[in-house]
Amino acid sequence: MIHSSHTPDETLEQRMADYGHELVFGTFLTPAVDNPERVIALAQLTEQVGLDLVTVQDHPYQPRLMDAWTLLSVIAAHTQSVKVATNVANLPLRQPVVLARSVASLDLITGGRVELGLGAGGFLEAVAANGGPRRSAGESVEALEEALAIIREVWTPKGGGIRLVGRHYQVSGAKRGPAPAHDVEIWLGAYKPRMLGVTGRVADGWLPSSAYTPPEVLAGMNKIIDEAAVEAGRSPAEVRRLYNVSGRFGNGGGFLQGPEAAWIEQLAELTMSEGTSTYILASDDPDDIRRFADVAAGVREAVAAERSGTTSATRAVAGLEVATAAAASAPASGSRVGFSVVPTPAPAVRRSAVQVLDESERPTGPALDPSRTYAPHQLASGQHLIDVHDHLRGELEQIRDLVEQVAAGSLGVGAARSHINTMTMRQNNWTLGVYCETYCRLVTTHHSIEDASLFPRLRRADPALTSVVDRLQEEHLIIHDVLEGVDKALVALVDGSGDIAGLRAAVDLLDDTLLSHLSYEERELVEPLARLGVM
Known part of the structure; x- marks a missing residue:
């Protein structure tokens, strides 16, 4: 419930209009x-x-x-x-x-x-x-x-x-x-x-x-x-x-x-x-x-x-004028003067031997203008993309943790295990399946919203980004297939036709593919989002 320092017997004229509630x-x-x-x-x-x-x-x-x-x-x-x-x-x-x-x-x-x-x-x-x-x-x-x-x-x-x-x-x-x-x-x-x-x-x-x-x-x-x-x-x-x-x-x-x-x-x-x-x-x-x-x-x-x-x-207006003035007075030299949002690099080490993305064919957009400065609300637009991606990265780590929990349970399962232990194992697999299914929908939702709304606006705002946006949409389709592979590995684990190694391999491929894609998208779009104001 709401707590306040106002007392019931105070006059309405005496109280402040701001009740002090959390926004x-x-x-x-x-x-x-x-x-x-x-x-x-x-x-x-x-x-x-x-x-x-x-x-x-x-x-x-x-x-x-x-x-x-x-x-x-x-x-x-x-x-x-x-x-x-x-x-x-x-x-x-x-x-x-x-x-x-x-x-x-x-x-x-x-x-x-x-x-x-x-x-x-x-x-x-x-x-x-x-x-x-x-x-x-x-x-x-x-x-x-x-x-x-x-x-x-x-x-x-x-x-x-x-x-x-x-x-x-x-x-x-x-x-x-x-x-x-x-x-x-x-x-x-x-x-x-x-x-x-x-x-x-x-x-x-x-x-x-x-x-x-x-x-x-x-x-x-x-x-x-x-x-x-x-x-x-x-x-x-x-x-x-x-x-x-x-x-x-x-x-x-x-x-x-x-x-x-x-x-x-x-x-x-x-x-x-x-x-x-x-x-x-x-x-x-x-x-x-x-x-x-x-x-x-x-x-x-x-x-x-x-x-x-x-x-x-x-x-x-949330201090925007002060921040903008500070950015404008900053020195104009350096690779990213005035642009403090840093894209997340892809992991240096791959987990999977399979590679479904040809990263050498990825186009690039316009180079950063080192003399340009940005207001805080512009920087926030680019940062929002990274924040959403960080949520996806965090969820991916949780999936990997769940896979290892299931693996630990699997190592103890044998012919002498009781029926109740088998049911516990099945419950572990089902819990993992529900979590992964939810995560797959989350990734698909994120990509669908980008495809339907964000990407068309970027193409209109800066035609030089068209090849980058087209490539990102192509990668969304590839990632969808990789997600389907995770689903198939989960089904195989639950029905007994597959094993934990197959699920690990599917998640490793998802890890490499998704993290590479998110890094590429941030590298190419974080600055245009701030510059064009279309987030």
Whole structure:
């Protein structure tokens, strides 16, 4: 839960607009039923670029959208660190006790990576058409407040049977539990005064969308929440302020209608003036998600400077002006003056005797201009590619460790082994298979997003990169075949037709091929990404 130094009895005029909450950044993905793999890939990309949260809308009456809780469970299984949340759950079609247990179960499975966005159900006719209750807007607000109390009781492990008799929900002796792994926050999608009052009294967060709530109206709505919180004996800072945002990167004016620097400035200002601390990007464009990661880093730096009392005008827009000036004043001699991002070299020693890439035929792009200087946000674009690749390199090392664990178990298996030892061995093989399959999908997802989005933009921005990009795409196909070889070796190990040596050989080939490819891609693209601004 959120902790704050504000006291409930302070006046609203005395408190600062910034509630001091930790900054959180995430994505709001469309759960389109016609392309489930792409939705999962975008969720993985959210994690890869360093964002914190993946959310999806919940409209159970809409067959063109996937079921939110099923999708979030799969997303959680295909990621390691990002939190997941509904944005927002449709209460009329989600019975409160069952919803509470769904949230707690997924939170336990993920080790505390679930939050609950909750709404009263705005499409009343659609809810009724699908067997839900037919309620007025006012009744929907009443029902939500009752449901919120029930959900929290289910999550409270101690006490007898739950007995809450309301106008819309009656719970008579329901058993408690399970308790979630952490204190799950409940964020309400609220726009009207009555719902804003409920948010202030009992919710952990307020989750509006910029499309319906532009920045200029936030102050008045925040005031309603704050007043309701104080009247309920709470600090206004107990309510996290979230914001679903949409916009366009590029040239232009208005809210979130310009370059990354403009986004940084505007979102940092919202944090300091309105207390907004969680920004969730509504976009299914991989390029937008990558750029939003740059924005997140800039906003964090700008807000940290403001909170620390830094008042120099040069701290605006995450300190980009200062850093750019420093780079411009650096000496112009040397091989990489002004460009501090260093591509990762390929390993000097190969593991496999097989070589599927002819590295001598790799084309090269334009040479680095040693006199050119780069702003920090430009350097960040190139660094993002290395960061994603480092994640893949780390996962590859984990696969190798798992192979050796299986090998150690295999050495102890013999004819005299009991059936239970054999089953343990099979479980080891299955665990490895699931992990490798997930990793193969991760690599394929990374390459698919590059092929579909990043590479075409690079070709357009600098035709001199065309031969390099074409070669990279060719290597993606080769790596796909190498990944298939790992899958085949896993199948052979599990069904007994192969052995650990065959799996080791397949992983050795993957190691050589993938690490060589990642190194080549960084060597050729890290500087163009910074120079062209297309990451």
